[in-house]
Amino acid sequence: MTGLLEVLDRHVSIVPILLPLIASAAMLLLHERRRRAKAIVSSLTLAAMLAATLRLLAVVADASTPEIVVYRLANWSAPYGIVLVADRLSVLMVLVTVLLGAAGMTYALARWAALGPRFHSLYLLLLMGLCGAFLTGDLFNLYVFFEVLLAASYGLALHGSGKRRVKAGLHYVAINLAASVVFLVGVSLVYAVTGTLNMADLADKVGQLGPDNLVLLKAGLSILGVAFLVKSGAWPLSFWLPTTYSAAAAPVAAIFAVMTKVGVYVILRLVALLWPGGEALALFGSSWLLYLGLATVLFGTFGVLASAELPRMAGYLTMISSGTLLAVVASGDPVVLSSALYYLIGSTIGIAVIFLLCELVNRRDGEVAQAVGPVFHDDFETQLRNEFEGVELGVTLPLATTLLAAAFFFVALQLVGLPPLSGFIAKFGMLAAVVEAGSGGYAHAPASAAWWVVGVIVFSGFCVLVALMRKGVSVFWAESAGTTRVVRPLEAVPVAFLIALLVALTVLAQPTLRYTAAASAGLEARSSYLSSVLQPPAGEEP
Amino acid sequence: MEIVVAIGIGVLATTGVYLILRPRTFQVIIGLSLLTYAVNLFILAMGRLVVDGAPLLTEGADPSTFADPVPQSLVLTSIVISFSMTALFLVVLLAARGITGTDHVDGDGMSA
Numbered sequence: 001m002t003g004l005l006e007v008l009d010r011h012v013s014i015v016p017i018l019l020p021l022i023a024s025a026a027m028l029l030l031h032e033r034r035r036r037a038k039a040i041v042s043s044l045t046l047a048a049m050l051a052a053t054l055r056l057l058a059v060v061a062d063a064s065t066p067e068i069v070v071y072r073l074a075n076w077s078a079p080y081g082i083v084l085v086a087d088r089l090s091v092l093m094v095l096v097t098v099l100l101g102a103a104g105m106t107y108a109l110a111r112w113a114a115l116g117p118r119f120h121s122l123y124l125l126l127l128m129g130l131c132g133a134f135l136t137g138d139l140f141n142l143y144v145f146f147e148v149l150l151a152a153s154y155g156l157a158l159h160g161s162g163k164r165r166v167k168a169g170l171h172y173v174a175i176n177l178a179a180s181v182v183f184l185v186g187v188s189l190v191y192a193v194t195g196t197l198n199m200a201d202l203a204d205k206v207g208q209l210g211p212d213n214l215v216l217l218k219a220g221l222s223i224l225g226v227a228f229l230v231k232s233g234a235w236p237l238s239f240w241l242p243t244t245y246s247a248a249a250a251p252v253a254a255i256f257a258v259m260t261k262v263g264v265y266v267i268l269r270l271v272a273l274l275w276p277g278g279e280a281l282a283l284f285g286s287s288w289l290l291y292l293g294l295a296t297v298l299f300g301t302f303g304v305l306a307s308a309e310l311p312r313m314a315g316y317l318t319m320i321s322s323g324t325l326l327a328v329v330a331s332g333d334p335v336v337l338s339s340a341l342y343y344l345i346g347s348t349i350g351i352a353v354i355f356l357l358c359e360l361v362n363r364r365d366g367e368v369a370q371a372v373g374p375v376f377h378d379d380f381e382t383q384l385r386n387e388f389e390g391v392e393l394g395v396t397l398p399l400a401t402t403l404l405a406a407a408f409f410f411v412a413l414q415l416v417g418l419p420p421l422s423g424f425i426a427k428f429g430m431l432a433a434v435v436e437a438g439s440g441g442y443a444h445a446p447a448s449a450a451w452w453v454v455g456v457i458v459f460s461g462f463c464v465l466v467a468l469m470r471k472g473v474s475v476f477w478a479e480s481a482g483t484t485r486v487v488r489p490l491e492a493v494p495v496a497f498l499i500a501l502l503v504a505l506t507v508l509a510q511p512t513l514r515y516t517a518a519a520s521a522g523l524e525a526r527s528s529y530l531s532s533v534l535q536p537p538a539g540e541e542p
Numbered sequence: 543m544e545i546v547v548a549i550g551i552g553v554l555a556t557t558g559v560y561l562i563l564r565p566r567t568f569q570v571i572i573g574l575s576l577l578t579y580a581v582n583l584f585i586l587a588m589g590r591l592v593v594d595g596a597p598l599l600t601e602g603a604d605p606s607t608f609a610d611p612v613p614q615s616l617v618l619t620s621i622v623i624s625f626s627m628t629a630l631f632l633v634v635l636l637a638a639r640g641i642t643g644t645d646h647v648d649g650d651g652m653s654a
Contacts, residue, residue, distance in 0.1 A: 140616055147623045154630060158637070166638045170567065170647060173631050177574050178562060180627070184581045184620055188613065192588035197612075 012059075013071035013084045015052035016094055016131040019045055020124035027121045038120045039109050045124060046102045049131075053098050056091045061515060067522055068532045070137075077536045078137075079201040085137035085533055088519035089341070093134040093265055096345055097258050099501065100352050101127045103494035107356055108251040110490035115249075116159045126152035126255060133262050137533055139187050139197045139224075142266065146183065146231070150176050153259065156252040157244055168247040171240050175230065183227035189220030200533035203273035203526065206281055214280055221274070225267065225285060232263025233322045235296040242303060242315030250359035253311070254352040260318055261348055264325045268337075272523035275332055287445045289330035294456050296323025301460040304467045310361060310475070313467060314354040317415060320460055321347040327453055328430055330445075333437040337520035339429030342513055346422040346505055350414040353407065353498045360487055360495075361404055361475055400485040405476040407495055412468040414502055417461045422506040429513070431457060547587055554580035567635045567645045571628065578624035582617050589613030 008015075023045040027038055059065050071084040086094075105123060113119045129149025136142050154176075158169045191197055193216045194205045209217060230237045241260070245253050267289070274281045296319055303316035321344075328340045410421075417427035434450050442449035505512060522529070554576050561573025589610030597611035639645050 140619070144619065144623070147627070151627065151630065154634065158634065161637075161641075163641050166634065166641050167648070170634055170638045173634050174562065174570055174574070174647070177624075177627055177631060178577070180624075181574075181577045181581050185584060188581075188585040188588040188616070191613065191616070 009055070011071070012052050012055050013069055013086045013135060014073075016049045016098065017084075017128055017135065019048055019052070020128040020131075024121040024124035024128070027124075028118065032117055035114055039113070042105055042109075042120045042124065046098065046105055046127075049098050049127070050102060053091065053095050056086050057095060060086060060088050060091050061518070066532065067518075068529060070532055078534045079196055079198050082141050083137040083198065083533055084135045085200075085529075086135055087529065088515065088522050089265075089269070090134045092341065092345070092515070092519060093261065094131050096261075096348055097127060097130045097134065097255075100255055100258055100349065100498075101130075103352065103356075103498050104251040104254045106494040106497075107254070107491055108249075110488050112160070112249050112251050116161065118155070119159060122152045122155040122159070123252075123255070125149075126156060128152075130258060130262060134265060137199050139190065139199060139202070141197075143180075143183055143187060146262070147180065149259065149262070150180070153256065156255075157248050159252055160249045162247075164247045168240075168244045172244040175240050179227050179230040182223055182230070186220050186222075186224030186227060189216060189223065193217045193220060198533070199269065199273055200530045204530055204534065206274060209280065218281075218284065221270070221281075222285065224270075225288075228263040228266050229292065229326075230263070231260065232267065232326065233260045233296070233319050234263075234292045234326060235299040235319070235323070238296070238299075238319055241319060242307075242312050245315040245318060245355070246309065246311035250356050253314070253355040253358075257318055257348050257351040257355060260322045261325075261344060264322055264329070264344070267326070268329050268523075271329060271332065273526060273529070276524075276526050283332060286330045286332060286442065289326050290442055290445055290449060290453070293323045293325070293327025293330060294452065296320070296326065297456050297460050299323075301463045305463050307467075310471060311355070311358045313471065314351060314358060317351050317354065317464065320464065321351060324430075324457055324460075327456070328434065331434060331437055331442055331450075331453075333433060334517075334520045334524045336430060336433040336437060337523065338513065338517040339426055339433055341516040341519055342422070342505075342509075343426035343430055345512070346414060346426055346502060349498050349501055349505075350411050350423065353411045353495060353502075354415070356491075356495050356498075357404060357408055357411070360400075360485065360491060361408065400487040401476065403487065403492065404485060405472070407499060408472055408476070410499055410502070412465075412472060416465040416468065418465070420506065422502060422509060425506070425509050425513075427457065427461065543591055543593065544587075547583060547591060551580050551583050551587070554583070565646055565648075567638065567647055570647060571631055571635060574631065575624075575628055578620070578628070582621055582624070585613050585617045585620060 023041055027041055030037055030041075056069065059069055060067050067088060069086040070078075071086070072078070073082045073084070075081075101123075108119065108123070126149050129145050129147075129152060132145035133142055133149060136145060154169065154173050157172055158165050187197070190202065193209065193213045194202055196202050196205055206217070226237070233241045245256055248256060271286075271289075275283055275286075300316045300319035300323055303319065304313050307313045307316060324347075325340055325344060328336055328343075414421045414423040417423040431454050434453050437450065442453075558573045558575075558577030558580055561569045561576065564570065564573070589612060592607070592609040595607055595609040597609045597614055599605060599608050635645075642650075644650070
C-alpha cells in the first residue's frame with residue numbers, strides 16, 4: 001500500500017492531465033441513457049484530481065520540499081523531452097481550475113448534463129486541456145493542450161444547441177482557429193531562431209543570440225503574444241467574447257471564466273522567464289501589455305454599463321478581469337504580481353458565480369429552458385430527447401429569491417472590490433504596489449503610467465458598481481409580487497460552495513497572500529526554475 | 543528553392559486571409575484550410591530546407607547535410623490537429639446552415 005502511494009506521489013504532477021483523459025475516453029463507451037453512471041465517474045474523477053492538486057500544493061508550498069516539481073515524461077531530460085513543471089503559480093492555477101470545474105460539474109448534474117450528448121466527456125477534456133496548459137514547460141506541448149481545451153470548448157459552447165449558441169459558436173470557432181494558426185507561426189519562428197521549444201531552455205538561450213536573430217525572435221514572440229492576447233480576451237481581439245460567453249450554458253460559461261486566464265498565465269510565465277534574461281528582452285512588450293490591458297478594462301467597463309442582460313455583463317466582467325491583470329503584469333514588479341495573483345483567484349471565482357446565477361435569476365416558476373429541435377438526426381436527438389422533455393424540477397429550495405439576491409449582492413461586492421471582501425484587499429494591494437513602484441514599475445511607459453492604471457481600475461470599479469446595483473434593483477426589487485424563483489439543491493450547492501471559497505479567501509487572506517507572494521518570488525528567482533528544469537534526471541550521469 | 547517555397551507560402555497565406563474575411567461560411571472554411579497549409583509549409587521551412595537529407599544524424603557526419611527532424615514532427619502534429627479542427631468547424635457550419643437557414647457568417651443572410 002505504501003509502495004503504491006509512493007509511486008502515485010512520484011507521478012502526482014501528471015494525474016490532473018491523465019485522469020480526466022482516461023475518464024472521458026471511458027465515458028464515451030457508456031450510453032447517453034446511463035446518466036447516473038456518468039455522474040459517478042465524473043464526480044470521482046474530479047475528487048481524485050482535487051486530491052492530486054492538493055498534494056501538489058502541499059509539496060510546493062512546504063518550505064522543506066523542493067518548490068518546483070519537474071516531471072519528465074518517459075524520463076527524457078529537459079531540452080529533448082517534454083517536461084511538466086509544477087511551481088507555485090501553476091499549481092495555484094490548476095487548483096482554481098479544479099475547484100471551479102467541480103462546482104460547474106455539480107451544477108450541470110442538476111439538468112444541463114442531460115440536455116445534450118457527451119457533456120461529461122467534453123467537460124473533463126476541457127479540464128484536462130486547462131490543467132495541461134498550466135503545467136507544461138514546453139511551447140509546442142502548450143499548443144497541443146490549447147487545442148485540446150479549445151476542441152472541448154467548441155463542443156461545450158454549442159451544448160444545448162439553439163440559434164444563438166450556434167451563431168456565437170461559429171464566430172468563436174473561426175476566430176480561435178485563426179488564432180491557432182498565429183500561435184503556430186510564432187512557435188515555429190521561435191524554434192527557428194533558438195532551436196528549442198522548452199521554455200526554460202529558451203530563456204537560457206536568449207542571452208546568446210546575435211542582433212540579427214534577436215529581431216526574428218522578437219517578431220516570433222510578438223506573434224505568439226497576439227495569439228495569447230486573443231485567448232485572454234484583450235481588446236481589440238475580444239469582440240467574440242461577451243457573445244460567446246453569454247450564449248453558453250451556465251456551467252460551461254462558469255468554467256470558461258478560467259479559460260481567459262490561460263492566456264494571461266502564459267503571458268505571465270513567458271514574461272517572468274524572458275524579461276530578466278538581460279538587456280535583450282528586458283521589459284519587451286511591456287508597454288503594449290499596459291496599453292492593451294487598460295483599453296480592455298475601459299472597453300469592458302463601457303460594455304458592462306451598456307449591457308441589459310446579466311450574462312452579457314458577466315462576459316464584459318471577464319474582460320475587465322483579464323485587462324486588469326494584463327495592465328498590472330506589465331509592471332513586472334513582484335509585489336504588484338503577488339496581489340495580482342490574489343485578485344485573479346477572487347475575480348475568476350466571482351465571475352463564475354455570476355454566470356451560474358444568471359440562469360437561476362432569470363428562471364421563473366415551472367419554466368425550463370428547452371433546447372431547440374435537432375439539426376442532425378443522430379442517436380441522441382431522436383431517441384432520447386423525449387425522455388428529457390419533462391425533466392422534473394424535483395425538490396426545490398424555499399426562500400429561493402432571498403438566497404439568490406443575497407448571493408448576487410455578495411458577488412457584486414466582491415467584483416466591485418468593496419470592503420470587507422477579498423476583492424477589496426486584492427485591488428488595494430495591487431494599486432498600492434503600483435503606486436509604490438511608481439514610474440520604475442513601467443519603465444518603458446510615460447512617468448504617469450502608474451496613476452493611469454490606478455485611475456482606470458478605480459473608475460471601472462465604480463462603473464461596475466453602478467451597473468451591477470442597477471441590475472440587482474431591477475431584478476430583485478422592481479419585480480411584481482407573486483413571481484417565485486425555482487432553485488434545486490444541486491444548483492444551490494455549487495453556488496454556496498464558491499461563495500464559501502470567496503469567504504475563505506477573505507478570512508484566510510494572510511496565508512493566501514503569503515502563498516501568492518512566494519509564487520511571485522518564485523517567478524522572480526528565475527535561475528532556480530531554469531536549473532531544476534534543465535538538470536538531468538536523478539540517478540543518471542549527465 | 544527557398545524563393546519558390548516562400549512565394550508558395552505567401553500566395554497560400556494571402557488567399558487564406560482574403561477568404562476568411564469573406565461573408566460566406568464556405569469561403570471562411572476554405573480560407574482557414576489554406577492558412578493552415580501555409581503555416582504547415584512555414585513550420586517545415588523553419589527547420590532549414592534540405593533536399594535529399596536524412597532526418598537522422600549519424601556519428602561524425604556534417605550536420606548541415608541533414609534535415610532537422612523536429613519541425614517534421616511538429617508539422618505532423620499540426621496537420622493532424624488542423625485537419626480535425628477543420629472537420630469540426632464543418633459540422634458547426636452545417637449546424638448553423640440548418641438552424642439559421644443561411645450560409646452567412648452572421649446568420650442574417652441578406653447583407654453582402
